[in-house]
Amino acid sequence: MTNQNKQMKDVMSQIMAIPAIGPLMALLLASIFFATQTDRFLSGSNLSLVVQQVMVVGTLAIGQTLIILTSGIDLSCGMVMALSSIMMTSLAVDYGVNPFLAIIIGLVISALFGLLNGALVTMIRLPPFIVTLGTYSIAFAVIRIYTTQTITNLPDVMTFFGKTFTIGSTAITYGSVLMVILFLIAWFVLSSTAGGRYLYAVGDNPEAARLAGISTTRLLISVYVISAVLYGIAGLLLTARTGVGDPQAGQNSNLESITAVVLGGTSLFGGRGNIMGTLVGALIVGVFRNGLQLMGVESIYQVLITGILVIVAVSIDQLSHR
Amino acid sequence: MNKTANNPIILEMKGIGKSFPGVIALDGVNLSIREGEVHALLGENGAGKSTLIKILAGAYPKDQGEIIFQGQSVDIKSPYHAQQLGISTIYQEFNLARHLTVPENIFLGHLPQKGLLVDWDTAKARSQEILTRLGVSLQLDVPCDTLSVAEQQLVEIAKALTRETRVLIMDEPSAVLGDKDMEKLFQIVRSLTARGISIIYISHRLSEVFEIADRVTVFKDGRLVGSKDVSDVTMDSLVKMMVGRDLQDIYPKKHAKIGKVLLDIKGLNRPKVLHNISLQVRAGEIVGLAGMRGAGRTELLRAIFGADSYEGTMTLDGKPFNPTSPKDAIDQKVALVTEDRKAEGLLLQQSVKFNTTISGLKEFCTRWIINRQKEVDHVQQMVKKLRIKTPGINNLVVGMSGGNQQKVIIARFLGARVLLLDEPTRGIDVGSKNEIYQVMVDLAEQGLAVLMVSSELPEVLGMSDRVLVMHEGHIAKELSRAEASEESIMKYATGSHLES
Numbered sequence: 001m002t003n004q005n006k007q008m009k010d011v012m013s014q015i016m017a018i019p020a021i022g023p024l025m026a027l028l029l030a031s032i033f034f035a036t037q038t039d040r041f042l043s044g045s046n047l048s049l050v051v052q053q054v055m056v057v058g059t060l061a062i063g064q065t066l067i068i069l070t071s072g073i074d075l076s077c078g079m080v081m082a083l084s085s086i087m088m089t090s091l092a093v094d095y096g097v098n099p100f101l102a103i104i105i106g107l108v109i110s111a112l113f114g115l116l117n118g119a120l121v122t123m124i125r126l127p128p129f130i131v132t133l134g135t136y137s138i139a140f141a142v143i144r145i146y147t148t149q150t151i152t153n154l155p156d157v158m159t160f161f162g163k164t165f166t167i168g169s170t171a172i173t174y175g176s177v178l179m180v181i182l183f184l185i186a187w188f189v190l191s192s193t194a195g196g197r198y199l200y201a202v203g204d205n206p207e208a209a210r211l212a213g214i215s216t217t218r219l220l221i222s223v224y225v226i227s228a229v230l231y232g233i234a235g236l237l238l239t240a241r242t243g244v245g246d247p248q249a250g251q252n253s254n255l256e257s258i259t260a261v262v263l264g265g266t267s268l269f270g271g272r273g274n275i276m277g278t279l280v281g282a283l284i285v286g287v288f289r290n291g292l293q294l295m296g297v298e299s300i301y302q303v304l305i306t307g308i309l310v311i312v313a314v315s316i317d318q319l320s321h322r
Numbered sequence: 323m324n325k326t327a328n329n330p331i332i333l334e335m336k337g338i339g340k341s342f343p344g345v346i347a348l349d350g351v352n353l354s355i356r357e358g359e360v361h362a363l364l365g366e367n368g369a370g371k372s373t374l375i376k377i378l379a380g381a382y383p384k385d386q387g388e389i390i391f392q393g394q395s396v397d398i399k400s401p402y403h404a405q406q407l408g409i410s411t412i413y414q415e416f417n418l419a420r421h422l423t424v425p426e427n428i429f430l431g432h433l434p435q436k437g438l439l440v441d442w443d444t445a446k447a448r449s450q451e452i453l454t455r456l457g458v459s460l461q462l463d464v465p466c467d468t469l470s471v472a473e474q475q476l477v478e479i480a481k482a483l484t485r486e487t488r489v490l491i492m493d494e495p496s497a498v499l500g501d502k503d504m505e506k507l508f509q510i511v512r513s514l515t516a517r518g519i520s521i522i523y524i525s526h527r528l529s530e531v532f533e534i535a536d537r538v539t540v541f542k543d544g545r546l547v548g549s550k551d552v553s554d555v556t557m558d559s560l561v562k563m564m565v566g567r568d569l570q571d572i573y574p575k576k577h578a579k580i581g582k583v584l585l586d587i588k589g590l591n592r593p594k595v596l597h598n599i600s601l602q603v604r605a606g607e608i609v610g611l612a613g614m615r616g617a618g619r620t621e622l623l624r625a626i627f628g629a630d631s632y633e634g635t636m637t638l639d640g641k642p643f644n645p646t647s648p649k650d651a652i653d654q655k656v657a658l659v660t661e662d663r664k665a666e667g668l669l670l671q672q673s674v675k676f677n678t679t680i681s682g683l684k685e686f687c688t689r690w691i692i693n694r695q696k697e698v699d700h701v702q703q704m705v706k707k708l709r710i711k712t713p714g715i716n717n718l719v720v721g722m723s724g725g726n727q728q729k730v731i732i733a734r735f736l737g738a739r740v741l742l743l744d745e746p747t748r749g750i751d752v753g754s755k756n757e758i759y760q761v762m763v764d765l766a767e768q769g770l771a772v773l774m775v776s777s778e779l780p781e782v783l784g785m786s787d788r789v790l791v792m793h794e795g796h797i798a799k800e801l802s803r804a805e806a807s808e809e810s811i812m813k814y815a816t817g818s819h820l821e822s
Contacts, residue, residue, distance in 0.1 A: 193690045194683040201680055204669040211629060211666055212734070213652035215682045271671045 019053025020277030023264050027284050034291030046168035052173040054286035059179050059234040061260040062186050063227030065278045068261050070203040071270025072128035077231045079139035084110045084235030089151040089245025099157040100108045107232035113229025118221035143247050151245030162240035175237045204271030263313050323550040326536045328358040347373040349544045360521045362531045365541030375491050379411040380404035410482035411491040420467040425449040428480045452480045472503035491522045526614045528818050561812045571785030574760050581605035584771040585740050590634035595621045597795045601661050603771040610786030611775045613815045617792040619775040623742045627651045627658040657735035661744040667731045668719050675701045675715040678733045704733040712804035725754025743774040779808045793817050
């Protein structure tokens with residue numbers, strides 16, 4: 001091998017070492033492509049719209065990433081989100097509960113579902129897929145038993161995160177900002193705290209983690225609870241974005257959040273991945289939807305392309321790790 | 323006199339060689355098996371017996387040599403091919419379909435058929451016939467996992483008899499049996515040889531060899547030491563054959579200053595595994611824990627480490643020590659380096675740094691936030707101190723050599739007061755072994771207490787201040803460094819002290 005080749009290889013390997021570099025490059029390429037296809041794509045207001053459109057799924061995907069990093073999976077996330085949204089809005093609108101208190105109760109209900117998931121996964125050692133498949137249906141049924149009506153006339157507090165502020169001429173949604181802040185917090189916790197390290201360790205090899213002195217049970221239960229609280233926050237963002245409490249919401253959100261995680265380069269086998277990749281993954285889906293829409297492509301083709309994207313992304317990931 | 327001495331040779335192996343990365347498992351082995359004889363294979367763990375039978379069973383291809391079976395040179399390609407030839411193997415872990423019935427298992431893969439349907443009547447009748455010939459009776463229409471271990475073994479034997487088996491390999495068949503079932507097993511083995519079937523019988527118990535075998539072959543370090551008629555050997559001469567090896571000069575053991583008792587265990591029990599274990603390990607002392615596989619050594623370390631439940635009392639430096647989890651033990655500076663680095667030690671997808679500090683992260687944290695500089699400094703110091711070869715501390719451990727991986731795990735636990743080591747040099751090249759021994763000696767000099775499980779006798783002898791020999795869940799004998807020899811350890815490890 002010549003010297004120049006070696007240098008090239010060194011530079012390449014340094015670039016490849018940047019976390020989530022693959023998804024980031026995909027996002028860039030997609031953006032460049034859509035920018036060449038339609039003038040409106042690169043406008044500030046459109047990009048802000050993309051972020052606003054992914055804020056709910058993005059927030060869900062933070063929780064989903066935490067669980068997938070432990071080599072679990074959470075199918076119940078969308079339903080927990082919808083339940084939290086319904087409880088918040090219903091308590092505030094139908095029962096006149098103080099909206100702040102209603103929001104907190106909604107988050108607590110989410111947390112309880114997380115506790116249930118975590119307890120079943122750790123105490124009875126059921127596979128997370130099975131547990132959350134069950135709690136998905138349970139939360140779905142609880143919502144339907146509670147109400148089939150869309151809840152409207154929400155107090156202002158609950159729609160705050162759907163409102164915007166402007167920088168220059170670009171309107172930015174408060175909810176988008178909240179999502180980005182949550183990603184940054186999750187990133188900090190995962191990369192710079194002991195708990196974050198433990199989470200990767202448990203996802204890598206639970207028995208080795210236990211023998212290294214980690215309380216795996218406590219860690220896993222915490223992860224399921226924290227993720228569920230994030231779903232509750234996603235519920236608040238959903239409420240704010242749509243302006244209603246919708247009992248039909250969230251039925252596909254589990255798969256959408258998993259899509260974002262996978263596109264972000266996190267391994268479904270656990271222990272490997274980066275939370276910022278998930279943000280990029282969510283944005284990739286958002287950019288494709290938005291760009292294709294601007295190009296006038298029918299929405300069913302957007303779904304088709306998302307499906308192809310997932311398979312291509314994971315194939316590239318698999319091949320690069322051989 | 324050996325009644326099978328004049329029987330014709332049915333199976334002959336010439337110059338069999340087999341290597342795995344970094345290890346020569348078998349080196350130029352010549353072995354012949356006579357028709358209708360019971361041929362015992364003996365040797366320490368890792369001596370090459372298992373590799374040899376796996377080659378015969380078609381589970382591994384051989385690298386070198388020739389196998390002549392019934393006068394013809396054969397190349398055994400697969401387990402199925404071995405069975406077609408007439409070589410059947412009963413492994414220690416049975417190959418039964420646990421939820422299927424006895425006839426289904428006996429005829430697994432070739433159930434008698436009537437057209438497209440299974441001919442259950444024939445299957446049952448022929449199963450019954452085979453079992454009757456073996457002189458046993460079993461309930462036929464129950465799933466195999468409801469049978470006792472001894473009965474499952476019978477099903478395995480019956481399975482072999484549905485085919486034209488000429489050579490039956492039995493891998494430690496007695497390891498799972500009680501005394502009464504053993505007697506029955508011996509009867510069956512005799513009835514099989516009476517029909518001209520040859521038995522290759524692997525065992526760790528020397529007494530069995532005298533009970534059942536016609537000839538015995540001893541393996542050591544992948545070589546064949548010798549094949550003898552059982553009538554020509556004694557217990558002592560067999561032990562000598564098994565252990566007579568030169569001690570290589572790779573043990574840097576120095577006599578450390580031995581201090582007060584750090585770990586004191588009294589009456590430790592774990593049902594069926596550990597029986598009334600009492601021992602002490604002092605500061606500065608390296609205690610070797612010898613014994614055969616399955617004697618309970620790993621289980622003892624795991625119990626001390628809080629990884630498994632146990633009964634009994636322990637003290638650490640005079641204070642009560644009753645860990646209920648590995649975290650408990652590590653918090654009190656008791657560490658376990660497991661035997662299986664990949665499954666139970668390393669976090670393979672993570673970096674050298676991650677793996678080194680995971681157990682002691684709190685020391686680098688202010689309120690849960692990791693002080694990166696402090697962590698990096700510590701890891702770099704460890705890499706230097708233990709001479710861990712890695713391009714950088716952020717490189718993943720997965721691609722490293724066994725020796726370097728082991729050093730990373732030892733680096734993880736350098737802050738411990740009591741170090742439990744389970745086969746600390748398994749699968750590691752001699753150079754790294756020596757470096758790990760050096761670390762052990764250094765640690766002992768700093769006042770650590772080390773309890774080391776090892777199946778390599780030279781290692782036990784070379785590194786231990788004292789040796790505890792375990793046999794079937796008991797501590798069979800404590801030997802001082804002066805008393806310990808390969809012979810004395812093997813005598814207690816094999817349980818032959820109980821026979822004579």
